[in-house]
Structures are given as structure tokens and as C-alpha cells.
């Protein structure tokens with residue numbers, strides 16, 4: 001049984017808004033997503049009722065204080081576009097030396113991860129349903145983030161849509177600006193020309209260096225998601241890109 005998302009929007013109207021309406025041109029660097037209509041299972045609607053206040057963060061033009069959010073000083077990793085959060089919850093459980101801010105606009109995925117995190121009380125994860133570009137611009141302090149995870153970003157395969165790809169300049173300069181020294185950007189893709197683009201764009205991003213000669217080795221702690229399994233079934237190469245802030 002699925003229900004329209006409207007039933008949660010009446011109680012949590014802010015959940016229906018995922019991007020800044022007054023985005024000025026210079027801030028609107030990339031429009032990397034399309035919104036799908038949403039129908040949710042009861043467990044997803046319940047997750048919002050039960051866990052939204054504790055595990056989700058509302059978009060606000062105000063810097064986040066991670067110490068207050070997580071109640072500790074652990075370094076913070078931001079995941080952009082977590083999909084259904086399959087990797088997010090596993091990485092958060094297994095690598096709990098970090099806190100994770102997981103950002104996704106896809107309501108179905110957002111509520112799935114909210115349900116897992118709330119049911120299992122995974123305290124080192126907070127979620128946002130909002131455009132990550134606006135979140136980074138408006139809510140994240142410069143030089144404060146330990147790492148970014150961007151796994152299987154939408155490849156926007158048609159040439160006329162390449163401008164929608166998330167990994168491009170100047171957005172990657174924004175990622176770099178938010179990282180602490182030694183902080184990392186970790187991207188994975190099964191789309192080969194996007195992988196080349198990621199390598200080239202990040203090589204030209206302010207203050208970032210590639211510790212590898214080209215693509216990086218796979219991190220054993222990164223779980224394989226459905227996008228990866230699909231790519232492997234189609235015989236696509238999975239490329240990993242890892243850059244660090246100088």
C-alpha cells in the first residue's frame with residue numbers, strides 16, 4: 001500500500017521544498033536533479049512522523065554547528081545524493097569515527113534512509129532533503145568538512161544535458177573550500193566519460209591533489225549498491241576518483 005506524499009507535506013511543509021526559489025545566478029551553479037512524483041509506503045510516512053525531528057535537519061540560511069547537531073567533535077563527512085541510503089547506513093555503522101550529513105532530494109530515498117537510521121538509532125547520521133548546492137553554500141562553514149562521498153552521481157548521458165552533471169567547476173571549488181586540509185572528495189561512477197570528466201575537473205580544482213596516478217583503488221569499506229551491480233552486469237568499468245585537499 002502506497003500513499004501520496006501530500007499527507008506528510010501538510011504536517012511538514014518544509015519537506016516539500018527542496019531548492020531555493022530565490023537562487024541568484026552566481027549561486028545556482030548546477031541543476032543536477034529532476035524531481036519525481038512521490039508515493040510512499042506506510043513505513044516511510046511513519047519514519048517522518050517518528051524520526052524527522054531528531055534525525056533530519058531543515059534547510060536554513062544559517063551555518064550549522066556540528067557539535068550541537070551530533071553532540072560530539074567527530075569529523076564530519078557529507079554524502080551528496082545518497083539514493084536509498086544503502087551505502088550511507090552501512091558506512092556510518094562501520095566507520096563510526098565520523099559523523100555523516102547525508103543529503104538527497106529524492107523523497108522516496110530520503111524516507112527509506114530516515115527509517116533505517118531511526119529504527120537502528122544510528123546516531124552519527126543526520127539527513128537533509130534539499131539541494132546539496134544550496135546546503136553547502138548557505139549552511140556549511142569553510143574548512144570544516146573531513147570528506148565528501150558522491151557515489152554514482154547521475155551521469156546525464158546526453159551531451160545537451162552534460163551541463164547538469166554535478167561534478168564540474170565551479171561546484172568542485174565549493175567542495176574544496178568546505179574541506180579541511182587533508183580532507184577528501186571520493187567519487188565513484190560507472191560512466192566512463194563522466195569518470196574522465198571527474199578526473200580532469202578535480203585536477204583543475206583549487207587546492208586539490210590526486211595522490212594516485214589517475215583513478216584510485218577501491219575503498220574496501222564502500223558497499224556495492226544497486227547502481228554498481230547494474231553497471232557491472234552491463235560490463236561497465238567502475239572508476240573511483242579520490243582527491244585530497246592540499
Ligand SMILES: C[S@@+](CC[C@H](N)C(=O)[O-])C[C@H]1O[C@@H](n2cnc3c(N)ncnc32)[C@H](O)[C@@H]1O
Pocket residue numbers: 032033080081082083084103104105106109130131132133150151152153154166225226227
Ligand atoms: C544515480 S543516484 C545514486 C544514488 C546513490 N549514491 C547510489 O550509489 O546508489 C544519484 C542521486 O543524486 C541525487 N542528487 C542529484 N543532485 C543532487 C543535489 N544537488 N542535491 C541532492 N541530491 C542530489 C539524485 O536525486 C539521485 O537520487
